[in-house]
Structures are given as C-alpha cells and as structure tokens.
Amino acid sequence: MENRRKFNRLTLSGFCVAASIAFGSAPVIAEEKLKVGFVYPSPIGDNGWSYRHEVGRQDVIAHFGDNVETTFVESVPEGPDATRVITQLALSGHDLIFTASFGFMEPTLQVAEKFPDVRFENNTGFKTAPNVSVYNARFHEGRVIFGTIAGMMTETNTVGYIASFPIPEVIMGINAFTLAAQKVNPDIEVKVVWVNTWYNPALEADAAQVLLDQGADIITQHTNSPAPCQRAEEAGVYCFGQDADMSQFAEQAHLTGIVNNWGPYYIRRVQDVMDGSWETGHTWDGISDGLVMMAPYNKSLPDGVKTVATGIEQALKDGTLNPFSGPIVDANGDTVIGQGDALTDKQVHEMNWFVRGVEGELPS
Template identity: 45%
Template sequence: MSKSFMRGALSAIAVLPALALAPAMAADPAPLNVGFVYVSPIGEAGWTYQHDMSRKELEKNLGNKVKTKFVENVPEGADAERVIRDLAQQGNKLIFTTSFGFMNPTLKVAKQFPDVKFVHLTGYKTAPNVATLNARFYEGRYLAGVLAGKMTKSNIAGYVGAFPIPEVLQGINAFTRGMRSVNPKAEVRVIWVNSWYDPGKERDAAITLMGQGADIVTHHTDSHAVVQAAEEKGKYAVAYHSDMKQFGPKAQLAAVTHHWGKYYTKAAQDVLNGTWKPTSIWGGIKDGFVTLEGINPAVPNDVKQTVASVEKDIVSGKMTPFDGPVKDNEGKVRQEKGSMSDAALNKMDFYVEGVSGKLPGK
C-alpha cells in the first residue's frame, strides 16, 4: 500500500468525527418550556385575558427560544397544587402562577422541583426558586376615582369586590380617595361576591348597586359582567384588567388595565441566560404595569387634564394615593402624615372615609 494512499485514508477518517458532529452543532438549542396557571377562563377580557395576551407577547418576543403552555380556570387550593406539579413534571422550567390563592401551592411544588423557576403573582412569599410579581393597581384606581368624582351626578359609586383581601381593599380605598379628592360628597358602596369569576353574581351585584343610586360602577372581579350591566342600565362603569368598551361602548368611562408582557419576556430571557433571580417586584404606572385607558369621548377635556395632572404627580413621586392623613370610615387615623408604607398597604384591613358599611367579619 502506498504512503500517499495511507495518508489520504487517515485524513478521511480524521474528518469523519467532525462531519458527524456538524449537524448537532448546527441544531438550535431546545426551547425553554414555560407554563402558566390561570384562575379563570381566558374569555374576551379581564384578568386572565390580560395574562394570556402577555403570554402571546412573550412568544412573539422570543420566538423559537420558548414554548408555552397554559391551564385555565384552575381553582385556588388542592387543584392548583396538582396543576402546578403537572406542569413541572412535564418539563416546564419556568412557571407563572397568576392568582393570590396560588401562593402556598406554588411554594409547596417549588420545594419539590428546585431546578424549576416559579413566579407567583400578587403574593408576598418568596423562596430560592420563587419570585413574586405585583402591580400597584391602586394607582390606576385612584386616577379612575378622580375621573368618577368629576363625572358622577348622584355622588354614589358602586364597587363589586371579589374577596376582602389587602389587594382588593387597596383598590376600593384608592378609588374612594380619588373620588373624594375632587368631590368631598362622594360615597362608595361595596358588594362582595366571594369569587374572582362569577359573571352572574357580578351582574346581580352591579344591578343592586345601581338600584341603590350608583350612577358609576366598577369591579375587582375577572369578567366584563359589570360593564355590560351598566350599558343595559344607561350608567357609567370603570372597567378593570382590560379595556372592555366592546361590551359597554357607552357605559365604559375608562379602564384600569394591566400589562405583564415585558416582565414575562425578561423573566424567560433571564432563565435562558442563567441570570434569573427570585426577585420581588411591585411596579406601577411608571413601570408600565398599570394604565388608565379607553376614556369615554363624553369626558370633557378639563376633566381629562385633571386626571393627567394627577397621573403626572404619581409618576414623579410627588404624591401617592395613600398620603396622610388617611382615616378609616370610623374616624380612626391610619396614617397621620407621609406615604403609607408597602408593609402597611399589604396588611390593609379597613375601609377609608367615604366607603359605606363594614368589612365582612369586622
């Protein structure tokens, strides 16, 4: 056998491993599997709808780097724990759990899957692989209250609440303080439906409140039933979570909307980069998490300007919706001066001056 033939054969053999590796090196890395747990149906508007829009924004932003999956209409409690665990077992390495009542189930499953990253929305407990995310919904509520205070004729607003937890009370109280900042005679009446999503109960509560004299109604629940009821009764409504004017083109006074897409994209990119940390983020209007939009054409320009001026003050830090003095509706001073701390806001368990009635269980 000639030496030149041997050299050629050896060269060919040396090239084989490189050729064999080439397809593997050229292949795209496996996408990051991202799971979402929703407390209510996605529907056409509302809390879960906004989260699903943000999930789609994540997909659009990161393309084939991610693959997402969601489970909707998951009750808080044992069912939530089972769904979260299933998503972890299916290989999702980042899981968003999007309701306050998912907090303890998230923490429990996170302990069993230390290599999975979790983000829990509106809760306050973290762990080495659990971050928290919340929005200062109450900032948008205050602006909506200023608008409602200027537009009401009866000086009565109705509020349909899900559960009397701090997050919901912040909204009721901020809305009331916003109303009374421009209309000291304003009064807010609350009906609790004890559900995040029950269109029938939400509608009944709104109709009852309008029957009690409310010419503006709003809600901290997940469906568009309150806006629809206001449209039927010829009253105004402040939509929540989503712009809902398609369900109440004449009724919607404005919408306090929530936006999670930028955060979802960043969290997924951080996991991909290996830089994810269990942060606790509570962002407001300035951070793009909360917006007052879809303002009714019937709102006069001077009222819009008043709302815009207050928004500017909130964004700049000149004021907050809970600057002292803050009194409860029994006359007790809860914040004498300065701004209420985040710790105090997260323990809120009272109605402010201007809200009628007593909290359940008080």
Template identity: 50%
Template sequence: MSLKRSLAFAAALTLPVPAMADDPMKVGFVYVGPIGDHGWSYQHDLGRLSVEEHFGDKVSTTYVENVNEGADAERTIRRLAQAGNDIIFTTSFGFMNPTERVAKEFPDKTFLHATGYKQADNLGTYLSVTYEGRYVTGVAAGLETKTNTLGYIASFPIPEVIRDINAVYLGAKSVNPDIDLRVVWVNTWFDPAREADAANTLMDQGVDVIVQHTDSPAPLIAAERRGNWGVGQASDMRDFGPKAHLLSVVNDWAPYYIDTIQQVMDGTWESQDYWGGLAEDVIQIVGVNESLSAENKAKIEAVTESIRSGEFHPFTGPLKNQAGELMVEDGVTMTRAELSGMNWYVEGMTANYPE
C-alpha cells in the same frame, strides 16, 4: 479489526458533529379564569403570547385555565413542573400556598406568583400596582357622578381588594367631598351572572358609576343598558359598553414576563417582590370616554401623570381608618409591607368592613 478499518474508525471520531439546536425553555402559566374572560386571565394570556412572539423558538409555552384555588391548583402546578417546565407563573392570590409547596419540591425550577407575598430562593412574587389605576378611576368617577354614589363589585376580602376599594374612595373624595362608595362582595373572580346581579343591585341603590374587581365585562354591559358609567377591569373593555365606558385600567404583563424569562435564561434572576405600575407601563389608563369635558379629561390626565412621575402617591398620610384612628402620619407614605397587609377601610367609608 483490520488496520484499514481501525484508521477509518479513528478518523470518524475526529469528524465535527453537527450542533444540536438548544432545547427551548419551557414556560407554564396557571390561570384562575378562562382566557376568554376579557379581563385578568385574558391579559395574562396576552402576555404569554407576547413571550412567544418575542423569543420565537427559544421558548415553548403552555397554560392551564379555569384552575380552582386550592387542591386543584397544587395538582396543576405540580404537573407542570413534572412535565419539564423551567418557569411556572401562577396568576391568582389563592395559588400562593400551592405554589410555595410545589416550589419546595422542585428547587431546580423557577416559580413566580402573582399578588402574593411568600418568597423563596426559587419563588418570586409580582404584582400590578392596581391601586394607582383605581385612584385615577376614583377621580374620574367623582367628577362624572350625578348621584354622588359609586358602586364597587368586590371579589374576595384580601389586601389587594381592600386597598383598591380605599384607592377609589380616596380618588373620588379628592374631587368630590360628597362621595359615598357602596360595596357588594360576590366571592368570585369570574361569574358573569353574579357580577351583573351585583351591578344591578348597586344601581337600584342609586349608584351611577360601577367599578369592579371581577373579570368579566358583565357589569359594564349592565351599566350600558341602564345609562350609567362603568369601568373596565384588567383589559380594555370599551367595546362592551361604548357609551358607559368611563375608562379601563389595563394590566400589560408582557414587559414583566419577557424581562423575567430573559433573566432566567441569562442566569441572573433572583427572587424578589416585583411591583409594576403606571411608571413601568404595567398599569395603563386607556379609553377615557370622549364625551367627558376637556376640563375633566385634563384633571384625569394630570393625576395619572403625577402618580406615574412619582410626584404623588395615593397612600400618603394623613390617613385615618373608619374609627377615626390615625393610621398613617402626615406626609408619610405607606410601605409595600404595610400596603400588602392592608386590612382597614379609610375614614369616610360607610360600607361595613368584611369579617
């Protein structure tokens, strides 16, 4: 190489290299239902869209919808990890074991599982404290029912659903001692036809307020057609039954998703069991029907604020089970661990506990 070329080559080595933009953090979401369910998965996807809006080109998100709980979930989660997603959110209770297995295979990835209880160094859990919204729902239903008979469309007999059924009953009982709460199990998160059938079955039994732990607006639509009350699940469902809509218990996941992703970006994230409720605005009571009396609206608002402020906890004793056995001492509030494993109905529930 000539001296001139050598000097030119050496000079080139010292020239500044244009900085490359950082690769975006890749974030994957796994949904149990369609994003158009207008309920649970819809709200999670609104949270994903908020992440994109907040972080801009710092993140790249993807999602997979309609994922069955079980083997399909494990394959989906693994594919997202193999595709280079840095964070993976799995958003249904039945995704717990698949998420745990895949997290062990990819210790350099961060996994977050909604509504479960298994954690690891790279696996955290998160939950919306729906029982707070359910208790408020029970108060509203207890105030507005004419038949004193409420109905609950239940998905699967897991602790989350059991404690929410109990919360509705306790809330209703606090304002109406004559309440009866009837339960129909549909064993699905999203099946509009089955949900509508369950709603009609309950209304045929004299139920005039329908509460649901399923994700489509079909029960509310059925209530509207028959002149009864219904309650929106996970999202604001008032447009599906304006006259029937008593209120909606909304999950707003955006604050949690944004904060968690920022922690991973900053290197400060640590595995935890996050519970977000009314105080964190993860749970919101929206769309209380304008036809309610001022007195009843005030009662609904008062109990909402007492829970939000921490003044009142729906699961503070004394609490007995259906057999009359004392489960929670007077003045004692159930711990997260106890609530996470709740497997009993409270005293006064006439429905058979699911086997």
C-alpha cells in the same frame, strides 16, 4: 375560587398546538428550548384578567420564537386542583412556571418545595422561597384616576364598587379610589358589594344591579368579567373596566379602565432564566413602569374632567403623587396617618381596614 370549568385545555406555544396533558405524561420537545408554563384562574376569554396574562404569554412567543415552548392552563380553581396542575407542569419539564392568582400562592409554594430546580413566579401573592418569586402591580394607582373621575362625574354622590375577596390588593384599591374621589367631592359615598369570586359574570351582574338599586350612578369593579360594565350600559350609567380595555362591551358607559401589561415582565424573567441570572424577589410596578396602563378615555368625558384625569396619571408616572399620603382617617374615625406623612409599601400591603367614606362591611 368558584369556577366549575375543566382545566384540561393546554396550548403549546411555538406552533400554537392545543393539547391535553394527561397527568404522568408530557409532550416531547427539543431539549434546547426553555419550557415556560402559565396557570390562569379564569378562562382566557374572560376579556379581563386571564386574557391579559394570555396576551403577555403571546408577547413571550413573539419575542423568543422557537427558543421557548409555552403551555397555558386556564380556568384552574384554587386549592387541590391548582396543586395538581402546577405539579404536572413541573413534572412535564417546565423550567419556569407563572401562577397568575393570589389563591395559587400556597399551592405554588408546596410544589416548589418538591421541585427545587424549577423556577416559579406567583402573581399578587406575598410569600417567596429560594425558587419562588412574586410579581404584582400597583393596580390601585389606576383606581386613583377612577376615583378622581367618579368624584367629578357622579350626580347622586353614590358610587358602587364590586369587590372580589377581602385581601389587601382589593382593599387598597377601594381605599385609593375613595380617597381620590373625596379630594374632588367630599360628599361622595362608595358602596361595596362582596362577591367572593374573581370571575362569575352572572354574579357580577347581579352585584351591579344591587348597587344600581341603591342609587349608584357609577359602577367600578375588582372582578374579571365585563358583566358589570354591560349592566351599567343597560342602565344608562357609567363604569370603569378591569384588567383590560372593556369599552367594546359598554361603548357609552365605559369611562376608562385599567389595562394590565404583563408582557415586558414575562419577557424579562424568561430572559433571566436563559441567562442564568434569575433570582427570587418581590416586584411591585405600576403606571410609571408601564405595567399598569389606562384604557382610552371615553370621548364623552368633559374636557375639564379629562384634563384633571390625565394630570393625575402623569403625577403617578413621575412619582409626585402618593395615593396614600396623609391625612387619612379610617372608617372608625381614627387617624391612620397624619398630614405630611404617607403609608409605607409594607403598610399598604398589609391593609385590612377601610377609609372613611366606604360603606359596607369588611369581611374577616
């Protein structure tokens, strides 16, 4: 991940004491406390992805109190730096380590093999091991609501989408957004700009401007900072936030956003370790489970649009709406799934193609 920030800032939870871990040494804590580590790809001040994971860590502290000791490391680049940080957490006695990025998957697996008695949880990855579990969220469900609103609110029939990396998590979000928008507005086009980073406010803002210059009157994103929404606010167009409620950065532009609610999952998995019931697995929850929530809808939304959006949200909650039910046609004009059928979770997880209506190259 493109991120040049240092990763030596650590926070010990029980007393909220900041400390720097020197590789090869560890803080002394009571043996009876469960030590839980969190590794974030961007700063907790990103007001998005890592911020919401940090909220989840704070939920763990509030729930377990002095029974846990937590540590977080922020702004960790993917690759060798991630491996070093995860290794240090394992060496310093952490019993459970959450690594909050797809790009941390391989480093997590490498470290886990060397520390079989430590439990690891990788966020948004897909590979497990005897002591490595995977947890993810159906973020694309929120984008079904985005797409519905965008299809009803756009005046130019052009929507801009800022994408991070061409992985299934991002691709399925673009496709879910586009399919939902097309249901209410068959003429809509979704233009995609790839930035190849999760967090780079300047680059994200530039990408938003490129899309605005191409006629987009709504901006959505799969990146971590509020910069795209801020640029949308300046341009007088609408936006959708990512990972957290970003309305404070774009009070007029922000129509709604996805809010990631990691706290209940973190609490459950910490309890599993305490009970001795922790097992590896692959969790993929969404709106119905409360892991994906929607930020408040902008008061400027017409009543009719809000009614439709909340209806879609309820359908996703009760399971009567499948975002990837057929018919679905890809960008090449080929039918992927027919009427009456739907993509399986496995097919969605392996998604490497765009639906018809998405404009932009899909990098290999």
